[in-house]
Amino acid sequence: MAPQPAAETPRENKESTPDEPPSLGPPSGLSGIPTQFNTEQDIRQVMKSIGCDEAREDTYRLKGVQLIDNVRESLQLPVKTFDTAAVYYHKFRIRFPSNEYSYEDVALTALFVACKVEDTIKKSRDILCAAHNIRHPNDFKTPDDKMFEVPSRFTVGLERYILEIIGFDFRVQYPQKLLIKMVRKIFPPGDRESEQERVEFLRNAYDMSIDLYKTFAPLKQSTSTLAHAILELTAAIMDVDRQKVRNVMGKDSHTSRGCVYETMLDLLDLYTQFLKMTKVGPRFDLQKMMDVKIEINKLMTEERLPRYSGLCDACSQETPNVSPATPGSATSPATNSPFPGSSTSKKKSAAREETVRFVFDAGEVRKEMELVAEYTNDEYEEYEVEVEEPIPEPEPRPANNGRTSYAPRGGHSASDHGWGPYNRGRHPHPNDRSRGRRGAGYH
Template structure:
């Protein structure tokens, strides 16, 4: 008996349904289009973005979680908020649910009540509670429900990027000396660069660019702000094969916008004078102009003009007055247009191969062929009368019968005077 192949042993199941490939990186133009579709109010939502990421960082420190968990939670927080406005979900609830999801992904398991209790104790220092308190029961159920919604939003894509690990290796390569002066410079440089990698997650840069672009931008910007090892940072940037120059400058300018506009809400921005920050920003903009680069990588002016503003930004309700309360166990859902199963695939080539293979079982094939059919010839001969015995009677009375149709009045035939005759002189 011949051995069975793999294709014969694998059973053919139901149709695969709708396959979705989650986008790991979102360009600035697509990001703005998504924000316009949810009615993004820049002034209000930027404030909520900073507060949400800061809340994640504070709870992380209170629970002594690693930075990997913070990085993952901040990424989930951004991806959720670019799809749903704050008028639907409270930004604090989303931040805590993102941290709860990230704890499971990064294997730093914490219960939802532990996270809610830590957030409550940070918010109310004089009213410390334990995770076993009954006040967290309803909030815990809501957090678990929101966690499922976050998983659907990120497309079950658990691939993460951790710039801190690569950043430390690059700094060690930039400062190889073991003398006392090199150690002091390396320590100061590492402290500023590491804190800058935390401030970076208060922007949308981590969901727009790869880890290499983030690390190179942090190194170059730290060197410019400290005015140390600038040539080394530029040399590393020129040798980097996986990050283009436009991406690096875009991340640097995103950070500079954060430091100049929200200086007190960051760790590194408050360490430098505002004039120094403005000078560095002008210098970076000059390099972008000299290199004939766009402010945003892969920006299309024609696409921006052609894309209509479907849902312009309108002010929404405050998260505090939002319809989803902290104790609610129901979560608003966005239904997909079709009812088929939604599957998330990470390899586009594998998804295409699977679709082509499944189509072979569900495509309808038709074959055209000609068939000769004999049709009966119609009989066009005059038909005989149904009652031939009455034909003489019909011929005799043919001239005396008149059919005037369905006129509303009689036309005054023989023996029937016209009753309207003589009315012409009525008036």
């Protein structure tokens, strides 16, 4: 027997019993398109919506990135893994307040995910053990210790939330490779006189690229912008000819002066406010940092550039209603225990029933939505219909034009619409008009 054509199969599936409604088309579901870059306005609105304390969040942000850097150096991981982990850490922290997850748990989990992304695979026990040995140098442990069983399970569970937040978009900026290439152009290797200056310049610029990930600049700017901002700021602090640096950049730098100035000011804000928590800050005088910051602000005023690119004052007043989609840890990061977020108690939140799919091509998402709309959207047609309605004839008016008629003596007329009854007692009958006449008169 020949098989039935494939076109007839959906018709048989669409036939339903009287109890079950027919299924129309494919399920709509939810589609998410991750974005690689964020603006300063978006970051502020999201942090404001979750009620973040700026001073406390700044401290936890610096401590988390510093913990990632320390564990990375202990495990001898490449700098690309550090860059990826720091970006994932920032994206997680701007979505959840500090009272839901410990910054230590998030930092170590971000490093665990980054090791997988950058193909420098490390087990969760290795990362947790390295963090424990850094925190407690006198109590040395090995990854096979039983104390890492519960934290390891918590780290693996938290990995899922980080993947959902980044939208499975693993693209991250790596300015170090471009930075080294541009330093070689500024200071040619064959020149022995500038060899010492090149080594010092590269050391400060490379460490500045590590400090850069303690700010939100990697979430806002491209790789080219980050590298150019580091070079210009290093040249300004070390009193190197800045025009020489700009000539190496060239016109086709795929960036703008406003974005470069914004990144430089983000770094200077970090150095002026948290000088001791950075690598490059303690090497220079604070007054030197302040002078460079004032100079950049003057240049931005002369060129009429805003402090943050794409910042709208009218839109910044409107805060979106953003709520965390996943539960958080009940432990506050204020308690600096070895693994404060390793408890399994979670806050129950409203979970969505639909499945979220992360798509990177916006055109494919639009095509899919148009296809689903053919089955799910209700279409209505408006049209006018002329209907003849009979007009009712008017009621005849009375001959006395609505005046009151009185009944003759000795009787009552059927059309007597005269005065109402008198109040003859405390509880008289409402329609008894002649009771007083048949009795002893009016009361």
